[in-house]
Amino acid sequence: MYESLLEAHAPVFGRILTHLTEPDGLPALFHCRHGKDRSECRGSGRSSRPRASTPRTTARCSGPRHAMATVLAGLRARHGSVEGFLTERAGLTADVLVELRTRLTTARPPR
Incomplete structure (x- = not known):
């Protein structure tokens, strides 16, 4: 289900992630109206660098632990x-991608 969601709506996810790199893109809050799983699909991609540990990435998944790893x-x-x-x-x-990774992994002073 989640893979087909990402594949079918890839351009939408691309626009969401691209917006985060714009001057007014962060801070950002996103959620799913009826649950957490679809929102988790949006958020998980930012931490799935090749060296990121799968358990750490899937720990934030609200569904079965293996779902996001799959x-x-x-x-x-x-x-x-x-x-x-x-x-x-x-x-x-x-x-x-570089700007997104920088913005999501660099601490910023409070406003």
Whole structure:
């Protein structure tokens, strides 16, 4: 279910992630109206760098612990990496990926 959601709506996820790199893109809050799983699909991609540990990534998943690991493994199998999915299917550029990673992993002073 989650893999098909990501594949079918890849451009939407691309727009969501691209918006986070815009000047007014962060802070951001997103949620799913009826649960947490679809929101978790949006949030998990940001921490799935090749060196990220799968248990750490899946710990934030509200569904079965193996669900997000299965999704990420499927994306890697079809696209070579999560980054491959984001560039091939979701339309992110290399520059957006770098900016997104920087913004989501760099501490910022409180406003």
